Amino acid sequence: MLPKVSILIPCYNADRWIAQAIDSALNQTYPYIEVIVVDDGSSDRSLEIIQSYGDRIRWETQPNQGGNIARNRLLELSTGDWLQYLDADDYLLPQKIEQQVNHLTQVPQADILYSPSIYEYCQDDTSHRKVEVIPEPHDPWVLLARWYLPQTGSPLWRKQALLDVGGWKPDQPCCQEHELYLRLLMAGKQFHYCPDAGSVYRQWSESTLCKKDKSKTQKQRLLIKDRLESYLKQQALLTPERQSAINQARFECARMIWLSDRRWAATVVAKIRATQAKFVPSGAAAPEFYRFAYQCFGFSIAEQIAQFKRSLLH
Numbered sequence: 001m002l003p004k005v006s007i008l009i010p011c012y013n014a015d016r017w018i019a020q021a022i023d024s025a026l027n028q029t030y031p032y033i034e035v036i037v038v039d040d041g042s043s044d045r046s047l048e049i050i051q052s053y054g055d056r057i058r059w060e061t062q063p064n065q066g067g068n069i070a071r072n073r074l075l076e077l078s079t080g081d082w083l084q085y086l087d088a089d090d091y092l093l094p095q096k097i098e099q100q101v102n103h104l105t106q107v108p109q110a111d112i113l114y115s116p117s118i119y120e121y122c123q124d125d126t127s128h129r130k131v132e133v134i135p136e137p138h139d140p141w142v143l144l145a146r147w148y149l150p151q152t153g154s155p156l157w158r159k160q161a162l163l164d165v166g167g168w169k170p171d172q173p174c175c176q177e178h179e180l181y182l183r184l185l186m187a188g189k190q191f192h193y194c195p196d197a198g199s200v201y202r203q204w205s206e207s208t209l210c211k212k213d214k215s216k217t218q219k220q221r222l223l224i225k226d227r228l229e230s231y232l233k234q235q236a237l238l239t240p241e242r243q244s245a246i247n248q249a250r251f252e253c254a255r256m257i258w259l260s261d262r263r264w265a266a267t268v269v270a271k272i273r274a275t276q277a278k279f280v281p282s283g284a285a286a287p288e289f290y291r292f293a294y295q296c297f298g299f300s301i302a303e304q305i306a307q308f309k310r311s312l313l314h
Contacts, residue, residue: 096198
């Protein structure tokens with residue numbers, strides 16, 4: 001018997017987008033769905049638009065309490081075995097759920113079935129899409145450390161798995177799905193990869209939660225990496241590959257932090273040295289000349305050289 005999927009949409013002041021999100025949920029090719037919307041105290045026309053769908057969806061409204069409280073209320077209202085979360089400014093391609101449910105037959109033990117997200121970059125009246133590839137190997141611990149696990153709308157979530165870990169953390173200020181991913185992994189929940197990309201994550205505003213206060217975002221990212229590292233160490237699961245992934249992610253955070261707080265950036269790099277003395281950064285965040293400077297002179301000098309090079313380009 002095919003499972004029922006609950007499509008769960010939290011909404012706050014998204015009257016520009018909410019109709020497309022709901023329509024994309026109702027237009028899924030997979031037939032065994034329910035669509036539930038919780039309006040989190042919107043002051044625009046969002047609730048009016050939600051109500052216009054009548055009995056095609058279930059909906060509630062509540063005073064504004066934040067995204068994770070709305071997501072937990074949706075979790076309570078859901079009746080499906082599997083959950084599809086969908087932020088109100090995002091949308092799904094028609095076959096998204098059907099493709100992932102079909103894939104579940106190959107991995108019936110899965111608790112989280114995750115896929116690449118499709119990023120839609122919007123500026124003025126134009127937009128373009130890009131599939132964010134999830135690189136191999138698909139070790140979820142490495143993917144979480146490197147921030148490669150996808151945003152909220154990409155996975156199918158087994159409802160019982162979320163209930164087992166207490167749902168979404170109500171006071172998590174940002175990086176909300178990553179904090180939940182960590183607790184699910186620590187609880188032994190099974191993550192499996194599905195290659196079909198079917199969720200569209202719209203990037204349209206610098207005022208979204210994780211863009212308004214970038215220092216808060218970096219702090220939360222680093223806290224999650226510290227908790228991840230500590231748990232793996234305690235469980236004797238901290239392989240060299242996982243340690244390198246954690247430290248590469250710390251290094252990338254440190255480069256961003258250095259632009260506004262050099263002392264904080266230095267403490268992040270000191271933690272890298274303490275856990276992996278021979279760490280060498282890689283990837284786009286550390287071009288060849290930067291890596292040379294880093295290895296010869298250390299992080300701070302490498303950053304000063306990089307800053308000098310940037311000044312010459314401007």
